[in-house]
Amino acid sequence: MLRRGRRPGSALLAGLAGLVAAALVLAGCSGYEVLEPDPGTSPEPGATVVEGVADGEIGGTDAASRAIAASRTFFSSAALVVLTADTDDDLLRAGSLAVTLGVPALVVQEGSLAARDALVAELERLEARTVLVVGDVEVPDVSEHRPMLRVVPAPVDVVALQVVIGHDLDGEIPVPADGAIQALADATSPFHWLLTLEREPDAAAEPTPDPGDLATLPGLPSYVATVRGTGAVVVTQESVDLAPAVGTARAAGADVVVLGPSGPPTMAQAGGVGTDAVLTLGEQAASLGSPAEVAYLTRVAAARVELPGGGLTLLPGKEYVALRGLPGEPDLGPVGDGVGPAVDRLVRETGALDHAVPTLELATTVAIADPGPTGSYSAYQPLETLRSAVAEAREAGAMVLLSFQPGRETFIEQLEAYAELLAEPNVGILLEPQWRLGPEETPEEHSGAVGDDEVVAAATWLADFTLARSLPPKLVAVRSPLGPSAMTLDRVEVALVVVVSGTAVAPEVPTPEGADPAVTPPVPAVTAAQVWSGAVVDGPAWWGWDQGENAVPLAELLALDPEPVLITLR
The missing domain is CATH 3.20.20 (TIM Barrel)
Incomplete structure (x- = not known):
């Protein structure tokens, strides 16, 4: 279900049904690909990544603030943004869609005026024109001098979803909550799968809403695919609330290292990742030391050069x-x-x-x-x-x-x-x-x-x-x-x-x-x-x-x- 703020949203969906067949497939690859646009329209960049990301920390204390921090770190603009409700299922779906589309994912944290203002400020900084909405959220109003946001709901049904986003999906991959971030980290181009949370064994499956006539579904406008590849890596932990921030990093082309229960990144975790910039996300990464220390430890692990006696630790244990x-x-x-x-x-x-x-x-x-x-x-x-x-x-x-x-x-x-x-x-x-x-x-x-x-x-x-x-x-x-x-x-x-x-x-x-x-x-x-x-x-x-x-x-x-x-x- 989609809810709108003070302005009616139904008018924003008018005329979008005809866009489905000609929607641009946003591919997850180097360079970009322009597919045939809608008649009378010209494709525009879906999102532009920040060049020269530096070592540091992706701040924030909750899903919403960390998603904004990741967006500011990796994207200078994004005409299209994934907007999600703050529930575990929606957070993972939104993170997965961000990776598929190559755009940021942001979180609506209802009940907080400060969080709403921060979200609006980020949407305006990105110059967002369209939001793909996951879950039951109230889309905030942007400032009066800004054009109204075009709102497109993301269907739960995968067949309907791929029609709306203009991207072929091979289906869903259910993952456990304690493996969701690793699944986002492991996702590979061309990102044909939608990650969803596994249900508890005794939980009854919720019926998937009937998408109705697929030909009448609203679709996303045509965009030029995001040019990915920042050479950066995010060091983080398993926690579903980080899915939008991690999805945003992957959408920009960053690698992700998910820490184990204890200790710095290992060669198995970090071997081969890009380390032009190393960024920390979450409490566990911060507990390893300053961002500079974590960056050093990650680069050492990525280099895969062992110490005498094995591993990357001098002491204790030897x-x-x-x-x-x-x-x-x-x-x-x-x-x-x-x-x-x-x-x-x-x-x-x-x-x-x-x-x-x-x-x-x-x-x-x-x-x-x-x-x-x-x-x-x-x-x-x-x-x-x-x-x-x-x-x-x-x-x-x-x-x-x-x-x-x-x-x-x-x-x-x-x-x-x-x-x-x-x-x-x-x-x-x-x-x-x-x-x-x-x-x-x-x-x-x-x-x-x-x-x-x-x-x-x-x-x-x-x-x-x-x-x-x-x-x-x-x-x-x-x-x-x-x-x-x-x-x-x-x-x-x-x-x-x-x-x-x-x-x-x-x-x-x-x-x-x-x-x-x-x-x-x-x-x-x-x-x-x-x-x-x-x-x-x-x-x-x-x-x-x-x-x-x-x-x-x-x-x-x-x-x-x-x-x-x-x-x-x-």
Whole structure:
């Protein structure tokens, strides 16, 4: 049933019956197609999409306001608009029709003057001339200076509906309410099906109204098909009230990623979608972070590049067990033999762990006794040597941490020199702040250390680098801070791990035989738990452990609270 506001609507339908046979089929394809217009009329654009959509959020708090926000995001004009009642069945039908016709879908929220005014303002912004009405709604009046809207009701009967819209439909596809948005996301050109909600198993089927004589049905005017293809993607959730907004996005050519019960977009959900612009819609997407963070996570998932250990998440859920050294040293195997021996050892030693990731800490810049060519007292490893090791590690499924001893340089200066390697998805960094040298210091005699602020600045530089290239998140380890460190960095592009030194761990030294215990008491053992509790403070999200000469069994380390996520072996 169709209801009209203060102006009578019956006159608006007069003369439309003859338009049915010559109505333009609005195809869902690139470019446009002009079919034969009605005699004496010229086709006009049905809708024009916005060019250059940017990352952001499709706002709103209900079906009506979100539909308007989607329309404003994706369409600059629309002579034809789908207008729907605010019921689940109608919302999905309207979203489906919007996709079929390539036009926006808007929602009539009755009982709210503010919602009515917002709807009228959007219809006027779009310069709408015709509304295809789904369900029982009161079509609002537009401003006096605007032409009256042409109102065309959308029949429930599919045969009658295709006559009215001038678009062949192969029938209905009933979908469950908790799969409606995914069905809209999966719809493919040429959009020959009408999506409707499944009925409850015990619900009696409502009789379909008799459409009457099909030849007398009013039809839509002739329009040029919408040119779709924004290169954008909308990240959203399952909720039928989002159907008009999602249908509007699909009508403009945007892809849609429907989130699962938890977590950011996965490669299965986002693989292959367009990511020129990423927009969030709904509470679940907003809970993942800011629109910029969600855009980053979506682009990473769309790129389908996994991290060592699988997936796109660094932490939690994985333990990184590492060996450190230079390529060519015994622990990491001769360069000619590759890094395979080190990875093999790590696999052997971590076989009992469920989610262990073999990790190689490669000395990248090393503090040295002479100033070197740059006067930094820090020697740079050749790119080619590290490049080969990184490639072999990636082939073996291993993580690589490039370690940096800055000397008289800043960490950022040194990171920039290895940007090529940092662009690899299996490469993170290990910063060693205790190797900061003052202007007059050398590695043999120094007391300097990089402060937390500079460490966080270096990690932020890497986060920006990762974001700009849509790389998977990076592991940033910081070794042996001088005293407790409460550094933090709230960036989804990096996981910050502060590494505690295990050099203080020592076994108990008994009193020598024959000595007086009162004079020479035994030296008590220093346990990993004691070292751990003395170093770990609130602040960093993650902590690691660097084995000293008195190595602690993995099982004992993993029993610490919080559990270390990076363990460097000797």
